[in-house]
Amino acid sequence: MLKDLGTPAKGLVRSAGLPREIRRRRTILVLVILASFTLIVLDARRSAGSPVEPLRHAAAAVFGPLESGASSARQPVDNLRDRFAEVDRLKAENEKLTADNEKLISDLRTTDYARNRAAELDRLLKVAPKYTVTPARVIGMGSAQSFNHTVTIDAGTADGVRADMTVLNGDGLVGRVVRTTEATATVLLIGDRNSTVGGRLNSTMALGFVSGRGEVGSSATLDYKLVDLKARPKVGDRIVTWGSSGNAPYVPGVPIGEVTTVTAVQGALGSTAQVKPFVDPSRIDLVGVVTGPPARAPRTTVPPGTGR
Amino acid sequence: MPAIRIVLAALFLMLAVTVQTSVLPHFAVAGVGCDLVMIVVVALALSRGAEWGAIAGFLGGLMLDVVPPADHTAGRWALALALSGYVAGLVRRETSAAPVGPLVVALTVVLGAALSLTVYSATGSLLHDPAVDWSEFGVRLGIAAGYDVVAAIVVIPLVMWVMGRVVPARERRRVLP
Numbered sequence: 001m002l003k004d005l006g007t008p009a010k011g012l013v014r015s016a017g018l019p020r021e022i023r024r025r026r027t028i029l030v031l032v033i034l035a036s037f038t039l040i041v042l043d044a045r046r047s048a049g050s051p052v053e054p055l056r057h058a059a060a061a062v063f064g065p066l067e068s069g070a071s072s073a074r075q076p077v078d079n080l081r082d083r084f085a086e087v088d089r090l091k092a093e094n095e096k097l098t099a100d101n102e103k104l105i106s107d108l109r110t111t112d113y114a115r116n117r118a119a120e121l122d123r124l125l126k127v128a129p130k131y132t133v134t135p136a137r138v139i140g141m142g143s144a145q146s147f148n149h150t151v152t153i154d155a156g157t158a159d160g161v162r163a164d165m166t167v168l169n170g171d172g173l174v175g176r177v178v179r180t181t182e183a184t185a186t187v188l189l190i191g192d193r194n195s196t197v198g199g200r201l202n203s204t205m206a207l208g209f210v211s212g213r214g215e216v217g218s219s220a221t222l223d224y225k226l227v228d229l230k231a232r233p234k235v236g237d238r239i240v241t242w243g244s245s246g247n248a249p250y251v252p253g254v255p256i257g258e259v260t261t262v263t264a265v266q267g268a269l270g271s272t273a274q275v276k277p278f279v280d281p282s283r284i285d286l287v288g289v290v291t292g293p294p295a296r297a298p299r300t301t302v303p304p305g306t307g308r
Numbered sequence: 309m310p311a312i313r314i315v316l317a318a319l320f321l322m323l324a325v326t327v328q329t330s331v332l333p334h335f336a337v338a339g340v341g342c343d344l345v346m347i348v349v350v351a352l353a354l355s356r357g358a359e360w361g362a363i364a365g366f367l368g369g370l371m372l373d374v375v376p377p378a379d380h381t382a383g384r385w386a387l388a389l390a391l392s393g394y395v396a397g398l399v400r401r402e403t404s405a406a407p408v409g410p411l412v413v414a415l416t417v418v419l420g421a422a423l424s425l426t427v428y429s430a431t432g433s434l435l436h437d438p439a440v441d442w443s444e445f446g447v448r449l450g451i452a453a454g455y456d457v458v459a460a461i462v463v464i465p466l467v468m469w470v471m472g473r474v475v476p477a478r479e480r481r482r483v484l485p
Contacts, residue, residue, distance in 0.1 A: 024359070025357075025358050025359050025362075025397075028358075028359045028362050028363065029358070029362050029390075029394050032362045032363065032365075032366045032386075032390040032394075033387060033390065033391075035366060035383075035386070036366065036369075036383045036384075036386045036387030036390060037383065037387070038383070039370070039373070039382050039383030039386060040381055040382070040383035040384060040387070040431065040435070041383075042382075042383075043381045043382040043383060044381050044435055050382075052374065052382040055374050055382070056374045056376075056378075056382075058374075059371065059374040059375045059376075060374075060375065060376050063322075063325065063326060063329070063371075063375045063376070064376070066322075066326040066330075067326055067329055067330035067376075068330075070326050070327060070330040070331050071330050071331070073331075139330055140329040140330045140333075140375075140376060140377050141329070141330075141333035141336075141341075141377065142333075142377050142378070142379075143328075143332075143333060143336065143339070143340060143341035143343075144336070144338070144339035144340045144341070144444075144448050145340050145341070145343070145425055145448045145449065145451075145452045146378075146380070146385075146428065147429070147432065147437075147439040147440050147441060147444075148377070148378065148379055148380060148439060149439075150376075150377035150378070150379045151377050152329070152330075152376040152377040178379055179376070179379065181376070184376050185376075186376045186377045186378075186379055187377070188379060192439060193438045193439045193441070194437075194438055194439055214439060214441045214444070216338060216339025216340075217338055217339050282336070282339060
């Protein structure tokens, strides 16, 4: 700095920082901060329809394909890593066994519920609803330091995906769609602290609510509170969604997780349980969005074997 | 010349946003990813000064706010990164025309990470966003800052080198006597 002042060159005097330049710098800082606050205030009242929404659509239109491309570019890296890890033969065998295992586990997880439900449905309409599922790939993820448990998927309104649709994968419930654009959709994961899902205990059919705790990693858990204060969940009980009216945002019968610990609420009736979700949020890749209604409305008396 | 610099800076920011949202989550440590956009903003601020830092931070943060899977109130990252960029630009002024040393760069990145995450979380708290969890904040900030420094070793020299290449001759004489 001292050396700068000693030399009479015009440029150097400017770089030393005239008040005018400092003023300009501060003006820009103030302008930028004001712009940020304006955005926050404009976007904060979501109910009235945020004016930032078109901006989000534009951003998704530009960055959706970019994210999709970047995810594809990741594939060769993954493949190379796999090659180091295991021989192709082992991989194929492993895939087959994993698929078998997944099927068996999902059978096991839903068997109690399916039996209970099947008995009910048998009386009502003699058929279990089947949904149309649109497959999609995860192309973007929120990071833990932003406290957002959201992902982007590469299916949007063009594929029939709309807000408030259930997202699941082979293991169980992933979350629900909160926002869509032409080619992408944002999914709120069940681990987010903003997320609450109605959950039914498989064994007793008792109703409750599963809410996210904002935890990350494969050891993340969810909270489970029962509606019926006298009902007690047991460790090892499995929880499935009980479904919302009109199947939005959650369709019934999707496995959520397994009860790991039960704690009595101090000074009140009832108990809360911790639930380990079947879906590891950090490892989701291919997911399905429930886009279609059941093959037939669940409460009409149609004979089985027809439709779709 | 300024036009080329602006285009380059915009390209860097867009690339950073794309990579941060789609590729980096797969390399996350305990769920915490690398704040690549913040690092690029710091690099731009270190090579061009506080005005550039503030504007680049605002635009980069704005992209993070609206590019999916963002689901928070827009403007939070914009504010956080604008402040980080401005402060990083001030660091460059303090060290005058001399090239910024690696230790100062690392400290600037840690400062930027701390400032941006604090501002982001604080605005979330003010808006009653239930997702913000202060009990987890310290751990995540620590991991993020460490990760950012590691990534900055590669990213910041690259960005500063590219931005340095397009400095006009008049200005190059001034910075490098």
